[in-house]
Amino acid sequence: MKKTLLLLLLTLSFTFFSQAQILKKPIPDKLVVLTFDDAPASQYSVVAPLLKKYGFGATFFVCEFQPNYADSALYMNWRQIQELNQMGFEIANHTHTHANVSKLSQAEFNAELSYIEAKCDSLGISSPTNFAYPGYGLNAKALEFLEQKDYVFARAGGSRAYDPLSDHPYLIPSWATDEKNKVEIMKAFEQAKNGKIVILTIHGVPDIEHPWVNTPPELFEEYLELLKKGGFTVISMKELEKYVASKAAKKIIKADFNKRSKN
Numbered sequence: 214m215k216k217t218l219l220l221l222l223l224t225l226s227f228t229f230f231s232q233a234q235i236l237k238k239p240i241p242d243k244l245v246v247l248t249f250d251d252a253p254a255s256q257y258s259v260v261a262p263l264l265k266k267y268g269f270g271a272t273f274f275v276c277e278f279q280p281n282y283a284d285s286a287l288y289m290n291w292r293q294i295q296e297l298n299q300m301g302f303e304i305a306n307h308t309h310t311h312a313n314v315s316k317l318s319q320a321e322f323n324a325e326l327s328y329i330e331a332k333c334d335s336l337g338i339s340s341p342t343n344f345a346y347p348g349y350g351l352n353a354k355a356l357e358f359l360e361q362k363d364y365v366f367a368r369a370g371g372s373r374a375y376d377p378l379s380d381h382p383y384l385i386p387s388w389a390t391d392e393k394n395k396v397e398i399m400k401a402f403e404q405a406k407n408g409k410i411v412i413l414t415i416h417g418v419p420d421i422e423h424p425w426v427n428t429p430p431e432l433f434e435e436y437l438e439l440l441k442k443g444g445f446t447v448i449s450m451k452e453l454e455k456y457v458a459s460k461a462a463k464k465i466i467k468a469d470f471n472k473r474s475k476n
């Protein structure tokens with residue numbers, strides 16, 4: 214009996230200690246992170262003005278999506294990405310070529326990351342500190358490579374809420390929007406409570422080249438309207454640093470590859 218009590222006390226104090234280290238401040242209810250992948254043209258023409266209208270923060274995970282990235286009808290150019298940065302949005306790394314990083318050597322991965330870092334540097338965009346796995350391809354090696362490059366957070370899929378006390382900072386889950394999953398996304402927003410954060414992965418609004426991840430502009434604005442009316446706080450990945458001490462979390466939380474990480 215005494216032993217059980219001692220064990221319980223130890224567990225409780227460890228939990229309390231870990232929480233204090235991982236969280237810089239308590240996670241408020243209704244905290245949502247918006248992330249936008251692949252740099253489709255509509256993120257500049259449709260998404261950014263709408264986000265500004267609603268006063269929301271967001272992260273743009275950019276890459277040069279092969280082979281059509283230079284087609285300005287389909288993708289943003291770097292001047293437009295620079296403008297997003299000047300508007301106050303976060304520009305983050307989605308690799309140079311939208312590569313499946315689970316298949317890359319460390320040298321190849323570093324080259325993919327460095328290309329985007331150098332582009333940002335040349336345009337006065339602060340160096341990306343956050344990463345999103347193209348196609349949700351990831352493995353333990355990829356996490357090591359990110360660690361060596363000192364990245365803060367890495368976003369995956371998984372269609373579940375982010376719990377900073379149990380999800381590793383390089384395995385941050387998200388839901389991906391498309392034109393058919395409105396009910397699922399609306400339900401997802403309800404999970405932003407009790408210490409959990411809801412993160413969305415959004416592609417083109419609309420998405421011309423990848424229709425399976427298309428989010429129609431009217432549906433997107435419906436989400437923004439709901440977030441505004443519901444009193445949600447909508448931030449970028451970078452702003453997560455106000456709440457989560459990534460370095461401490463990486464030490465305390467073991468990367469669990471059994472949890473779902475794909476959308």
Ligand SMILES: [Zn+2]
Nearest residue numbers: 250251347348
């Ligand atoms: Zn992508």
